[in-house]
Amino acid sequence: MxxxxxxxxxxxxxxxxxxxQVLAFASTKTKNNALQAIHDALVAHQSQILAANKIDMEKGQQNSLDAALLDRLELTPKRFEGMLQGLKDVIGLTDPIGEITDLAYRPSGIQLGKMRVPLGVVGMIYESRPNVTLEAASLALKSGNAIILRGGxxxxxxxKALAQVIQNxxxxxxxxxxxxxxxxTxxxxAVGELITLTEYVDVIIPRGGKGLIQRITNEARIPVIKHLDGNCHVYVEAQADMTKALPIALxxxxHRYGVCNAMETLLVDQAIATTFLPEVAKLYxxxxxxxRGCExxxxxxxxAVKAATEDDWHTEYLGPILAVKVVKDMNEAIQHINHYGSHHTDAIITENFSLAQQFLARVDSSSVVINASTRFADGFEYxxxxEIGISTDKIHARGPVGLEGLTSQKWIILGHGEIRE
Amino acid sequence: MxxxxxxxxxxxxxxxxxxxQVLAFASTKTKNNALQAIHDALVAHQSQILAANKIDMEKGQQNSLDAALLDRLELTPKRFEGMLQGLKDVIGLTDPIGEITDLAYRPSGIQLGKMRVPLGVVGMIYESRPNVTLEAASLALKSGNAIILRGGxxxxxxxKALAQVIQNxxxxxxxxxxxxxxxxTxxxxAVGELITLTEYVDVIIPRGGKGLIQRITNEARIPVIKHLDGNCHVYVEAQADMTKALPIALxxxxHRYGVCNAMETLLVDQAIATTFLPEVAKLYxxxxxxxRGCExxxxxxxxAVKAATEDDWHTEYLGPILAVKVVKDMNEAIQHINHYGSHHTDAIITENFSLAQQFLARVDSSSVVINASTRFADGFEYxxxxEIGISTDKIHARGPVGLEGLTSQKWIILGHGEIRE
Structure with missing residues (x-):
């Protein structure tokens, strides 16, 4: 077995x-035609797919899956409509492949540039949401990549029903x-095999719980674009404009609790803590x-506040809980963020130009925000x-990953017979 | 122990x-001053370093290291001069850090852009050449990264002598x-530890033999920018200009045998094989x-030619041996390159525009070359x-890796109090 x-x-x-190898040099028109054919087939086979989903839902209920998981698993006609719209959106995106940039002559006489090309084969591992199957497949095709999908x-x-319709x-x-x-199956x-198929797979993109991601990171022999967690911060600096700080902190x-770009810890400068904290606490x-606050x-x-423990500074609540800490100055805020954060998205609220400039440079996160909500950090807002995921890695793709994250750039040399002297 | x-x-x-964390926001001036201080200290302590190198050389001779390895190990005054010049060159390079690009307003009102930042901590693993110690250290510093070096x-x-001078x-x-x-030590x-220090090290760059690289790829839990091998091809197409094809093939x-961008297999279109092969064979x-040729x-x-075996198509000779194969057409050439090659550097010689265009798109290598020698694929020529290495990976950095390969881009949001509706 x-x-x-x-x-x-x-x-x-x-x-x-x-x-x-065929996809790599397929024209934009060919790729868009294929996406349109998939769109039309999905419309024609909607009832078949929803019926298959119903079997999954029934099995899930028998196996007592929790309500949140069942909710993510369910394909309603409205969600199906959303999937189709997403596919149309991908057809409308600019094809990134073949773009040549930086083409310039070198002293040797060669003309050197970079060409954007597909990564090749993407291995996508995700949990229960079947709409990810279509999202990932359409982004892969548009960017000239083949994809192997492993859903929950x-x-x-x-x-299986989606794959059959897509392949047909x-x-x-x-x-x-x-x-x-x-x-x-x-x-x-199968996951263990997929993440070690070094000859055939170029990148693994896992989407799911921390346990899944960590297993994959440990066992993969192929580069992984991973999304760990979103422990995001807002730091309200001493010179913050309260008419910005209060709505942003709220x-x-x-705005939504269960999302990776929600704030989990609020950092407040001690200079304004006694005025700002009671006002913002009332809103919360x-x-x-x-x-849950510091002393x-x-x-x-x-x-109005419980005592925070060391654990709270590490925690991505994904719910209506907020850790609150008063800090001495921006240095302490940045140290806290870089130490406890997950390098996802962190914001400062300030009117001070030089502090904003420093915060931008020093906070080591995939998105660093001045005077705006952390909630903007996603592929659609960007x-x-x-988006095929949000990367908390620094290598290759950082933050929201769209089509470009599924590509790389190779060097091209246009010569006239040059040899190396 | x-x-x-x-x-x-x-x-x-x-x-x-x-x-x-300090390096990440050090100014260009601070970093250049530090590099200059290292330069001056190296000048002042040249004899101390050369003496330490002499101990290594003597030990190497006692241990009967082979001549090539001893040659790479040796630091002569001339090589020392070269190291110093390399350091001065790095001081002269443009600082990539802090560069902000693509800053534009989004419909939500936020201004979104990308900022180039250091990766953080680089782990560099290499073999005998001590000059790599200085090259890698200076590139890391200039790009705002800390570096942990593990030489042979x-x-x-x-x-150790170099590190002491640099640290002082x-x-x-x-x-x-x-x-x-x-x-x-x-x-x-220590290598096993370095490549699993997920909390402290952001990228591993190995330089060395295939065995070393493969061990690291298998065991690392940190992203690796690796350089496997250079099995490079030149395909002389039917419409090649012989005044270009002959000098380039030669x-x-x-030009140099022991380098990764040297050609290892020559592919010749059958339409010109009977005229081209005798001419080029005479030169070789x-x-x-x-x-070593096909039938x-x-x-x-x-x-004039021995029989090539299947092994020959896979081999990076790094010496005065060349595999030669006659191919039916460009399709066969591309299939051969993508199958047997190492995705390093591959060239076509042709005057046909459309074939050149297709070759560029379809050859899956870090450098794809038209009408020029494969020998151009290196950091200085580019x-x-x-260069800190030549990547045969597709993720993050591809081909010659300079300062930019030691950086990533984070997203920045400049807001005016925007919240997500």
Missing amino acids: QQSIEQYMQQLGKQARAAA SEALESN ALKTTELPHEAVQVIE SDRA NAKT LEKEVEL QTQAILGD GLGA | QQSIEQYMQQLGKQARAAA SEALESN ALKTTELPHEAVQVIE SDRA NAKT LEKEVEL QTQAILGD GLGA
Whole structure:
């Protein structure tokens, strides 16, 4: 059995690599036509896909999956509509492939530049949401990559149905249908194989819980673009404009709780703590946000705040809880952020130019924000059109990853017969 | 002992991380002053360093290291001069850090852009050449990174002497001397620790033999920018201009043998094989290059060529041997290159515009060359000023890696109080 999983994954890998070589020089028109064919096939086979999803939902209920997971798993007609719209959006995106930049003559006479090219084969590992299957497949195709998809076992029927529709649609186009492949087994050994297929897979993108990501990071032999967690901060500096600080502090925490770009710790400069904290606390308590503060915060807010422990500074609550800390100055704020944060998104509220400038340079996060909510850190707000994930890595892609994150640049030399002297 | 190596490496890592936080916002002037201080200290302590190198050389001779390795190990006054010049060159390079690009307003009102920042801490693992110690240290400092250096055990005394001079020089500057640290033990366990220091090290750059690189790729838990091998090709297409093809084919093979951008396999279109092969073979035989050909090549060249085996297509000879294959057309050439090559540097010689265009798009190598020698693929020829390695990876940095490869881009948001609606 172990042997056969290995052979199965080798076969998927080999097929993906062969497909990638065709995709790499497919024209924009060919790729858009293929995406349109997938769109039309999805419209035609909506009921089939929703029926498959229903089987997953029923199995999930039998297995007592929790409500949040069932919610993410469910494909409603409205969500299906959203998937189709997402696909149309990807068709509308500018094709990044083939772009040549920095083409200039070198003293030797050669003309040197860079050309944007696909990575090749993407391995995508994610949990229950079946709409990720389509999002990831469409971004991969648009950027000229083949993709091997491994969704959660609880979404297997939905994903198999989606894959079948996608592959059948691709068969009517100029692109190979192996450009999009779904791993059709829930055996966990398949993941272990996928992340070590060094010959056939160029990058692994995991989306899911911390446990999944860490397993993959430890075991992968292929570069991983990973998204760990979002422990985001807002630092309200002494010279903050209160008409900006209050709405931003409220928005960053309460606009949506379960998202990675929500604020989890509020840092307040001691110079304004006694005035700012009571005002902002009132807003949070109206929204029933639980506050956990340092000693100084407790001294100012009294019973309105619980005592924060060391753990609180590390925690991504993803819920209506906020850690609050009073800091001496910006240095302490930056040290706190760089030490406890997850290098995702962190903001300062200040009117002081030089402090803002320093904060930008010194905070080691994928998005650093001045006078705006951390909630802006996502692919759609950044104009990427769609996002395949948010990277908390520094290598290759940082922050929201769109089409460009699925590409690399190779060097090109246009010569006239030059040889090296 | 194992325990103490672990503690030692943890300490180096912790110190490097602290140093990196200072380096990240050091001004260009501060960094250049530090590099100048290192330059002056090296001049003042040249004899001390050369004496340490002499100890390594004597030990190497006692241990019967081979001549090539001893040659790379040796620091002559002339090579020392070269090291100093390299350092001056790095001082002269434009500082990549802090560069802000693509700053533009989004519909939400925020101003979004990208800022170039250091990676943080670089772990550099290399073999015998002590001059790499200075090259790597100076590139890391200039790009605002701390670096932990692990040279070959045979160069330990040289590297310790260099590290001492560098660190003492740094102590006279505004930068922390832990910005540059050399691992001062030849215990191989130190490498195992370095490549798993996920908390303290952001990227591993190995330079050395295939065995070293593969061990590191397998065991590292940190992203690796690796340079595997250079199995480079020149494809002489049917419409090649012979006045370009002959000198390029000769230069790519014989300009220098032991380098990764030398050609290892010559592909010749069957349409011109009977005229081109005898001419080019004559040039190679004058240089005493051994030819190993496919059946068609043998039929044309007779005794002047040995039979090539499957192994030959895979081999990076790094010497005066060349594999030669006649191909049916460009498709076969590209398939051969993408299959047998190492995705390093590959060239086509042709006057046909459309074929050149296709070759550029379809060859999956870090440098793709039209009508020029593969030998141009290096950091100096590309104008990077200096190179820390040549990446055969697709992720993050591809081909020659200079200062920019030691940086990443973070997103920055300049707001005016915007919140997410």
